[in-house]
Amino acid sequence: MKLKVCGMKYQDNMEQVAALQPDYLGFIFYEKSPRHFDTKIPELPDTIKKTGVFVNEDLNTVIENINKFNLQAVQLHGEESPFYCNMLGTTKLLETPVEIIKVFSVKDGFNFEVLKEYESVCDYYLFDTKGKLPGGNGYTFDWSLLNNYPSTKPFFLSGGIGLDQVTDIKKFKESNASKYCYALDVNSKFEIAPGLKNVAILREFQNKLGNNTMEENYNVDEKGYYGEFGGAFIPEMLYPNVEELRQNYLKVMAEPDFQKEFDQLLKDYVGRPSPLYFAKRLSEKYNTKIYLKREDLNHTGAHKINNTIGQILMAKRLGKKRIIAETGAGQHGVATATVCALMGLECIVYMGEIDIARQAPNVARMKMLGAKVVPALSGSRTLKDATNEAIRDWINNPVNTHYIIGSAIGPHPYPDMVTRFQSVISEEIKWQLKEHEGRENPDYVAACIGGGSNAAGTYYHYLHEKDVKIIAVEAAGLGVDSGESAATSVLGKEGIIHGCKTLLMQTNDGQITEPYSISAGLDYPGVGPMHAHLAKTERAEFLSITDDEAMKAGLELCELEGIIPAIESSHALAIFKQKQFKPDDVVVMSLSGRGDKDLQNYIDYFKI
Amino acid sequence: MNRINQKLQENKKLLSIYFTAGYPNIDDTVKIIQDLEKNGVDLIEIGLPFSDPLADGPTIQDSSTKALKNGMTTEVLFNQLKDIRKSVNIPLIIMGYFNPMFQYGVEAFCKKCQEIGIDGLIIPDLPVDVFHEEYQAIFEKYGLINVFLITPQTSDERIRFIDSISNGFIYMVSSASTTGAKSGFGDEQTHYFERINNLNLKNPQIVGFGISNNETFTAATKYAKGAIIGSAFVKHVTNEGIGTIDGFVNNILNG
Ligand SMILES: Cc1ncc(COP(=O)(O)O)c(C=O)c1O
Numbered sequence: 001m002k003l004k005v006c007g008m009k010y011q012d013n014m015e016q017v018a019a020l021q022p023d024y025l026g027f028i029f030y031e032k033s034p035r036h037f038d039t040k041i042p043e044l045p046d047t048i049k050k051t052g053v054f055v056n057e058d059l060n061t062v063i064e065n066i067n068k069f070n071l072q073a074v075q076l077h078g079e080e081s082p083f084y085c086n087m088l089g090t091t092k093l094l095e096t097p098v099e100i101i102k103v104f105s106v107k108d109g110f111n112f113e114v115l116k117e118y119e120s121v122c123d124y125y126l127f128d129t130k131g132k133l134p135g136g137n138g139y140t141f142d143w144s145l146l147n148n149y150p151s152t153k154p155f156f157l158s159g160g161i162g163l164d165q166v167t168d169i170k171k172f173k174e175s176n177a178s179k180y181c182y183a184l185d186v187n188s189k190f191e192i193a194p195g196l197k198n199v200a201i202l203r204e205f206q207n208k209l210g211n212n213t214m215e216e217n218y219n220v221d222e223k224g225y226y227g228e229f230g231g232a233f234i235p236e237m238l239y240p241n242v243e244e245l246r247q248n249y250l251k252v253m254a255e256p257d258f259q260k261e262f263d264q265l266l267k268d269y270v271g272r273p274s275p276l277y278f279a280k281r282l283s284e285k286y287n288t289k290i291y292l293k294r295e296d297l298n299h300t301g302a303h304k305i306n307n308t309i310g311q312i313l314m315a316k317r318l319g320k321k322r323i324i325a326e327t328g329a330g331q332h333g334v335a336t337a338t339v340c341a342l343m344g345l346e347c348i349v350y351m352g353e354i355d356i357a358r359q360a361p362n363v364a365r366m367k368m369l370g371a372k373v374v375p376a377l378s379g380s381r382t383l384k385d386a387t388n389e390a391i392r393d394w395i396n397n398p399v400n401t402h403y404i405i406g407s408a409i410g411p412h413p414y415p416d417m418v419t420r421f422q423s424v425i426s427e428e429i430k431w432q433l434k435e436h437e438g439r440e441n442p443d444y445v446a447a448c449i450g451g452g453s454n455a456a457g458t459y460y461h462y463l464h465e466k467d468v469k470i471i472a473v474e475a476a477g478l479g480v481d482s483g484e485s486a487a488t489s490v491l492g493k494e495g496i497i498h499g500c501k502t503l504l505m506q507t508n509d510g511q512i513t514e515p516y517s518i519s520a521g522l523d524y525p526g527v528g529p530m531h532a533h534l535a536k537t538e539r540a541e542f543l544s545i546t547d548d549e550a551m552k553a554g555l556e557l558c559e560l561e562g563i564i565p566a567i568e569s570s571h572a573l574a575i576f577k578q579k580q581f582k583p584d585d586v587v588v589m590s591l592s593g594r595g596d597k598d599l600q601n602y603i604d605y606f607k608i
Numbered sequence: 609m610n611r612i613n614q615k616l617q618e619n620k621k622l623l624s625i626y627f628t629a630g631y632p633n634i635d636d637t638v639k640i641i642q643d644l645e646k647n648g649v650d651l652i653e654i655g656l657p658f659s660d661p662l663a664d665g666p667t668i669q670d671s672s673t674k675a676l677k678n679g680m681t682t683e684v685l686f687n688q689l690k691d692i693r694k695s696v697n698i699p700l701i702i703m704g705y706f707n708p709m710f711q712y713g714v715e716a717f718c719k720k721c722q723e724i725g726i727d728g729l730i731i732p733d734l735p736v737d738v739f740h741e742e743y744q745a746i747f748e749k750y751g752l753i754n755v756f757l758i759t760p761q762t763s764d765e766r767i768r769f770i771d772s773i774s775n776g777f778i779y780m781v782s783s784a785s786t787t788g789a790k791s792g793f794g795d796e797q798t799h800y801f802e803r804i805n806n807l808n809l810k811n812p813q814i815v816g817f818g819i820s821n822n823e824t825f826t827a828a829t830k831y832a833k834g835a836i837i838g839s840a841f842v843k844h845v846t847n848e849g850i851g852t853i854d855g856f857v858n859n860i861l862n863g
Contacts, residue, residue, distance in 0.1 A: 136693065233706060235663040235732040236757040237768070237784060378660060380670050391662050398761050398784045496707045499658070509681040510711030511659040 001173065001209075002183035003562045004156060005202065006075075007035035011042050016199045018044045018458060019250065020206060023085025023183065026362040028053045029065055034194035035187075040048035041069055043255045049073045049099065059084065063093050073099040075126060078605065085121040099123045101156060106141045110536075112150050120433065126185060129159035129498035136342070140165065146177035154182030163201060170591065181329025184360025210464070216537060218463040224412025227536060229529035232411035234499045239397040241403075242499075244318065246413045249432045252317045253310075253420060265309050266424060270299045270343070272306075274425075276432035276588070281560040292563075292591040293429055295454060302566060302593030303422060303454040304335040307403055310421030311553035312339040322346045322401040322412035326390040326449075327384035328355055328361025329520030331566075331593060332406030346369040350389040353383035355520060362597060374391070383524055387498050407451025407530035411499030415528050429588055430461055431478055444581070446471035447590035448572040451487075452528035454592040458538075469541065471579075472531060473572045475517035476544035485498075486523045487544040489535045495523065518547040518601065519567040521593075549574040551605050566593030567601060595607045611727045612753050612776045615650055616812055622834030623825065623860060624651035624814060625841050626703060628671035629688075630680025631657070636850050637688045638695075641702050643850070645698040647857040650834065652812075653730065656685060656704030663732045665788030667839040671846070682712050686720050693725035701755065703730040714743055718750040728753035728776055736770055744773070760800045764807060771809040778819040780804060780813040780832060787837030789818055793827040801831035822863035 006026030017025065025044065027037040029052050033266055041050060048073040055060050056078030074088065085100055098120040106129065109153065129141045140160040149155075151199070160170070161184055172178050182607070190205070192198050207276065214323035221227075224230050224246070234241055252258055268270040275308065276292045283290045295303035310324075315323060323345050327333030333349040340347035349366055353375040364372050378383040387405075394403045404591050408415045408422070430440040445462050447455035449472050464467040485491060492503035497512055503515045504526035517523040527535075534540035545553075554570030555565050566575060569592045582589055602608065625644050629637050635652070641650065643669050644652055657672035658681050664672070685702075691701070700734060702721065709731065721729070726859045733739055734743070747754050753776035758767050761784060770778060782797055783789065815828040816836035826837040837860065846854045 231738065233733045233735060233738070236735075236762065237781060237786075238758050239665060239735070240759075240761040240763075378666070379673065384660065388660050392665070392786045395660055395663065395787050396789070398759075493711075493712060496705075498662075500735070506707070506711065508711065509683070510708035511676060512707070513659075 001181060002274070003206065004051065004185040005184050005197060006185055006187040007033075007191075008196055008197070009035050009037060009039070009081070009274050013196055014044070015042050015200065015251070015254075017197050018254070018276065020199065021045065023050060024049045025561060026050045026051045026053050026075065026185075026187075030055045030058065030077070036427065044249070046256070046259070048234055050350060051075055051101070056080065059087055063091060063155050066098055068114065073101060075101040075103060076464065077103045082117040084148065085118060089121055091157075094202045101126050103128055104144060105129060110145060111556050115151055116187065118414075119183065122147070124154055124156060124560065125151070126156035126158050129431055137362050143168070143172050143177055146181075147175075149177065149180060151397070152180060156183045156185045157181050157287060158185035160189060161186045163208070165206055167323050169209060188199060209377060211234070216539070218534065218539060220412065220416040220530070224416070224535035226415075226529045227297055228494075229500070229502050229532040229536075230231055230412055230415060231501050232499055233496045233501060235395065235413045237398070238391070238411070240395060241398050242411050245417070248318060249314065249417050252314055257591060258313060259315065261313055262310055266306065266542065268577075269460055270305050270309065270426065273428045273432070274298055276429060276436065276437060279561050280574075282557065285560065286576040286585050289584065289586045290576075291442070291586065291588045292586060293425060293458065293512075294567065295425065295590060295592050296569065296594035300331070300338050302331045302334050302335070302405060302458065302567055303425065303590070304332045305338065306424055306457065307406070307453060308335040308339045311402070311404045311417070312343050312345070313463065315345070315404070316343060318402065320400060320402035321574055322348070322397065323346045323404055324350070324390050324393050324401055325404045326350045326383065326386040327362075327406060328352070328523065329354050329597065330355070330359040330366065331521060331597065333371070333373070334362055334365045334369070336404050336406070337366040337369035340371065341369045345434040347458050348372050350386040350393070350496040352372040352386045353377045354381045355383065359520060361596070375469050378596075382514065383520070384497075384514075386513065389428070407524070408456040408530060409451040409500065409524075409526060415500065415530055418453050419456040419460060419530060423460035424454050425454070425457035426459065426461040426564070429458070433588065441468050442588040443467070444469045444471055445584065445589075446473065446572055446575060446587060446588040448473045448522060448525050448592060449477075449527055450568065451526070452531040454530060454590050458588070459534075463539070470534065470539060471575060472534065472540045472542045473520055473543060474544050474576055475522035475550070475571055476546045477516040477518070477523075479546055480544050484513075484516035485544075486517040486525070487513070488527045489527065489542040490544060492526065497527065500529050502526050502529045503535065518605075519550065521566070521568040522571065542577055543575050544582055545571040545574040545578070549577065551602070553577070555606065562590070564595035565591055566595050567598045567599070569593055609775070610751060610753055611697070612651070612701070615699050616777060616816055616833065617850050618650075618860060621646070621696045621829040622650040622814065623654060623857070624834055624836040625655040625857075626655055626838035627648050627841055627845070628655040628657055628668060628675050628837060630675030630678045631671040631842070632674070632845055632849065633676040634675075634684070635688070636681060637685065638692060638848055640845075640853065641692060641696055641698070641700070643853040644857070645696045645856045648861060649698065651701065653701045653703040653836065653838070654689075655683070656682060656702055658705040658708060663703060663786055665786040665839060666841050667788045671842045682708050682717070686724065689724045689726075699727045700725065701728040701730055701841055706731050706734045706823055715746050718746050718752055721752055722750040726752070730755045731772055731825065732757060734772055756774060757781050758804075759784055760796065764803075767804070767807060767809070771807075771811055774811045776811065777833065778809065778811045778813045779836070780815045782815055782817045782819070782828065785817055787817055790820070793824060805831055824858055825860050
């Protein structure tokens, strides 16, 4: 059932409620209402239909307001005639057509016969309680009256719906009366004051109602935490930079302009949507259904570019002129250098001195793309130190510089922002899988985890779907107990790294230790806070894969499917030897990158 | 009264010195503290080394890496300091990153500080709001002063909030930088110091970052109650060892 939140009055509150992604937001254009809408509507995601509520209003005024506020639906709350509805539905004065919702106040003895005349002139009915003023009365009516509903037109159920009705709504949903119930309409029971909605209670309502959704919240909360993980543990010197981003990132991402440019670049430049490929021979071998999400086919060869495209557009909107980034294997460095070239912005990439030596081709790529590669000479001279150096650079350049973090890590809002940019992965999986299998939800989603950005994007739209199991694959290096490993969920303890509280590998004294994996993209001593939360709540199953297991799985994919995977992705592929799936299980796996960058590693390992 | 508050009441400009514990040698800690006090330093910041010191420049990073290699840990430092109050009376502040304290246990850490006679803490990556919500009560219970940083980019509103949470002094970072940068004190700093002066904060301010000699010390303390020297001192012990602390301090104070 869809959700409409009605009676929005305050702009900030509109944004907060929009973040919960209801299907409709209602604005009351009726002066006598205490929720009378008299301001502007901020930019809202396209998926939310802006609905104007009118009471016996002059038709021209309605049309003007529809055009002015770009409304997608109109809810008629007075004694508007079928003729009136028809005029509204057919007028040429509207820039784009609107959905017409006609309201009827239901009380004992309501005569459904009156609907007949409206059948052909509106899109939905809305059944409300009769009260002194139209709408927002806070009373429910006897929903069993709808057993006599004679129509097949979908309707909104309204009138005093609140948290207390969750059980009744669930019962109603199972009854015959709800057969044509399309949406719930809520208003006064979720308010702090008339027109000011209580976001926490709305969220609780959404959580409690969803029968296929989880009660626990796996997304970031208002304070920037995933359960107990996350936050922004940053020196005061970074506060203005991070705070500027925190205040703006959701707003900017919701701008239609921004969305349009982002989508366009993902399509034309990155080459999205990336295919969802049914790996037939691999599936046969492991006797289950394996789909590969082909992020390896993106421009620059990995998922990393989804994030750098998003962040470069963000940086531009924030007026930044200089871009910095950290990189381990060089994939994120290349993806950052690429988008900087695309946008003509200065680019500085920090890279551990040891990684520079190990990853020469990517260093050359970054240079060709015009980036300056600065060696990180401190500490262990690998990814974690490159990240430290990038953060230090940001401290020294607080005004003109944007730091493009390469994974779902760092201080809030980075983990959430990166996750949202990467969430295009699971957004596509949903419709692609529907085409293949007739259903949006697989039985499993699986991905490898370094910091966790490809995994976060692969899980995002499934986090709260109860029937989808989540598998996270970490690098065990030479073995979890060998002392040479990067299996953070097993070896890590709660702590603070690079500005967030998460699981990280450290000594008893709280010094961060150096991880090891054959794959440069997975040897990070922490995981993103979202994944720490998924591990702690056991929402995700964490598996560890050794160097040897990964390398063999990589070669197997070459032989069975003709695809050379990045060694990071090979870790995910290796789970089929560790875990038995059922023949009709659908497993969607993120193939996060291609193996070109790892050729030397494969050559050395297999003595090719 | 906490030794820091007592010191702040003295009618003079204060010199605070930072050093990294366990550097150059693991057992130098007590001797450095004693020498600094003897030579007229007013406050001491004992750096608890961390593997990933985000807010520090190369000098303090290197000293931290070496101190850790030398075997410095939270436990070792506490052991070295256990009798420190028998020989010195100078206010002592531990400066370190949050993770080692978090692993030790914040309450256990604070309790130990009180036992030893530590007066305050500076934890650059523990944000003021998290401190306020989760740890302030613990700090107060053990009589510890927590010192917060402000920078030229910190808004007046936030500075007032920080002032309201502070009960010792405010660490005024001279410019947007990591430690050890040569910032000099130009118009921008003067402007910033005047802005802070005009806020009439309840806590005095001590300036840090970019102070390395008598000239910068004098410039910084024109507006502030005192100044902090870190990287320059660490460099001094790197080059000269810990035998000539008297000369270093004398140079700063008297040119
Ligand atoms: C191909 C590929 N997959 C996965 C990763 C790991 O990063 P994340 O966990 O952020 O997806 C990397 C990082 O460099 C990578 O290049």
